[in-house]
Amino acid sequence: MKTDIEIAQEAKMLPIRQVAEVLEIQEEELDYYGKYKAKLTDELWERVKDRPDGKLILVTAINPTPAGEGKTTTTVGLGQAFGKLGKKAVIALREPSLGPCFGIKGGAAGGGYAQVVPMEELNLHFTGDFHAITSANNLLAAMLDNHIKQGNALRIDTKQIVWKRCLDMNDRVLRNIVVGLGRGADGVTREDHFIISVASEIMAILCLAENMKDLKERLGRIIVAYNYEGQPVTARELNAVGAMAALLKDAIRPNLIQTVENTPALVHGGPFANIAHGCNSVRATKTGLKLADYVITEAGFGADLGAEKFMDIKCRMAGLKPDAVVLVATVRALKYNGGAAKEELAQENLDALQKGIANLEKHIENVQKFHVPCVVTLNRFVSDTEAELEFVRDFCQKRGCDFALSEVWEKGGEGGIALARKVLETLETKESHFAPLYSEKEPIRNKIETIAREIYGAGEVSYSPAAAQAIDRLEKLGYGNTPVCMAKNQYSLSDDPKKLGRPQGFPITIREVYVSAGAGFVVAITGTVMTMPGLPLHPAAERIDVNEDGVITGLF
DSSP: OOOHHHHHHHSOOOOHHHHHHHTTOOGGGEEESSSSOEEEOHHHHHHHTTSOOOEEEEEEESOOOTTOOOHHHHHHHHHHHHHHTTOOEEEEEOOOOHHHHHSSSOOSSEETTEEEESHHHHHTTTTSHHHHHHHHHHHHHHHHHHHHHTTOTTOEEEEEEOOOEEESSOOGGGSSEEEOOSSGGGOOOEEEOEEEGGGSHHHHHHHHOOSHHHHHHHHHHOEEEEETTSOEEETTTTTOHHHHHHHHTTTTSOEEEEETTOOEEEEOOOOOTTTSOOBOOHHHHHHHHHHOSEEEEEBSSSIIIIIHHIIIIIIHHHTOOOSEEEEEEOHHHHHHHTTOOGGGTTSOOHHHHHHHHHHHHHHHHHHHTTTOOEEEEEEOOTTOOHHHHHHHHHHHHTTTOEEEEEOHHHHGGGGGHHHHHHHHHHHHHOOOOOOOSSOTTSOHHHHHHHIIIIIIOOSOEEEOHHHHHHHHHHHHTTOOSSOEEEEOOSSSSSSSTTOOSOOOSOOEEEEEEEEETTTTEEEEEETTOOSSOOOOSSOGGGGOEEOTTOOEESOO
């Protein structure tokens, strides 16, 4: 059996100019990054911005398990299937982060015969967007520390600095550090921290900004610290906005690549959904809606994280309205949620499936709370039995969900035709009445508790003293009327990754609360979720190599 990277390297890619022609993009509206990648120019948006929008389809999933769900693979395969049916469709994905590529999760190009290519370039440096974000983030950190060293005219309290440095790599030893050691000329000694680049507020800003003017306004609102009077100090006050925007001037433009079947794919931005809002850029999604009849996009991790944030943050801010949701599951993952051991998932086990399907049931209910039609798809494995498939099909149909099998990993677009037809049927027969879960004008605690109880199924919500104090402070400063971005582990509906299936009435703890004023939301961190991941015992980096001909192996 061929590996994902072998399949990707054997794909017959078209010059990106020919892929662009499918969407009627003119050559002068492309900035080339080699033969197979390009950025879209601002002139393209100006030409198409008054066109009517196509249909917006969100692909989400149950909570991830070691058994795999295949959300990105399904997104890519569904786009390829639309092409097989003669439909004008474009895929809108996030860019992969280097940290997980070299860690445990791997890349984000899809899998099997449902991948975007060039896979190696996408999973590594791509068009440099993440490097630009990292540089802009750390420029702001450098200017902050320099301001303090050069006299601290803004009276910044070094005990209340909230802006962290970032790195696009899993490196746990950088979570808590001390900077400024050495001579007086080396800066002010203080405690500092690193986060992974995808958790940077600049990543969120890039993905939510409509244009350069909006980007600069958002950058200016970033809170870097508080002064001795307890008032926020912003990036605008540090005179950092212009230089940061200069670093991001190309990164803000969407990237165009293709799938292994040459379907157009817009891949832009990459915030994680367990610690950020988990969606690709507003610019890419809106551009896709003007260029194609159907835009198929994804949101990170399960529907409790990515889909909730897609609806409550991205759609609310950008004025988007999803027309349908595809909810991805696998029989194997459902059996895992039902208590089956990982090494026994290939065996038929209707008891475990019956217990574990409660996780899927909760995600169906969550999607329905946003009043958007839902299609459940099973990413089929060869070990799935007819009895197991029929059980899931019957379960979904009894809950008002359309259902289709997907075999895109093995068969590419051809394996997604049944799903594509079911999605088209849903779009034609069921109307979306999308509405966010809560009003952004509600108090911060109300919004946190609405998400915790309605989406996660929690009972009591408690706050650490620091989190409670932060909420009171933010509301007094006028930051209460924003959406809430919940940072939570992805493996469970609860804040405990070991509670699989559908836990109910569990307590949930809000450990930390802060505002991302530029992005426009308040972040609430639950449990022990980290904004700088670490590497596992045997990181994927140990298996990645490149030969003398420049061929990379080991990526997945």
